[in-house]
Amino acid sequence: MDLDIIEEDENPMLHRTDVTFEMVHEEATPSRLSVRDSLAAKLNKDSAEVVIRKLDTKFGMRKTVGSAKVYESPEHAQDVEQDHMLDRNKIGADEEADAEAEEA
Numbered sequence: 298m299d300l301d302i303i304e305e306d307e308n309p310m311l312h313r314t315d316v317t318f319e320m321v322h323e324e325a326t327p328s329r330l331s332v333r334d335s336l337a338a339k340l341n342k343d344s345a346e347v348v349i350r351k352l353d354t355k356f357g358m359r360k361t362v363g364s365a366k367v368y369e370s371p372e373h374a375q376d377v378e379q380d381h382m383l384d385r386n387k388i389g390a391d392e393e394a395d396a397e398a399e400e401a
Contacts, residue, residue: 298322300335303362312373316340316365326354326361333386336365345371348378348386 304317318336320327327335329349337344346368354361368374375389383389 298327298331298335300332300339302339311377312369313377314367316367317362318365319360319362321360323359326352329385330387332361332363333365336367340367342367343371345388346374348374348382348388350382 298320299322300318300320302316302318306315308315316336320332320335329352332352333347333349334344336349337347340347348366348368350364350366352361352363366374366378368377371388375383378388
C-alpha cells in the first residue's frame with residue numbers, strides 16, 4: 298500500500314492537523330485500522346492520535362482518497378471526536394477494557 302499526503306491544514310484551536318491523503322493498493326480497500334497505522338507511521342505519530350474520518354474508493358479503482366484528523370495527543374482526540382468515530386478507530390477501547398479488568 299503506497300500512501301501519499303495530498304494536503305495538511307493546521308487547526309491549533311482543536312490541537313490537530315487535518316490531513317487529506319491518497320493511497321494505491323493492490324487488493325480490496327484496506328481496513329480503516331491498517332490505513333490508520335500506515336498514516337501514523339508516515340507522520341511519526343502514535344496510532345491513537347490518528348482518526349480516519351473518510352475513505353473513498355471509486356468502483357473498480359485501486360486508488361483510495363481519504364481524510365483524517367491527527368491530534369497532538371490521544372486525550373485531545375477523545376475530547377473533540379464523536380463517540381462513534383472513536384469506536385470506529387478503536388481509540389479509548391483498550392483503556393476502558395483495562396479499567397474494567399482492574400475493577401473485577
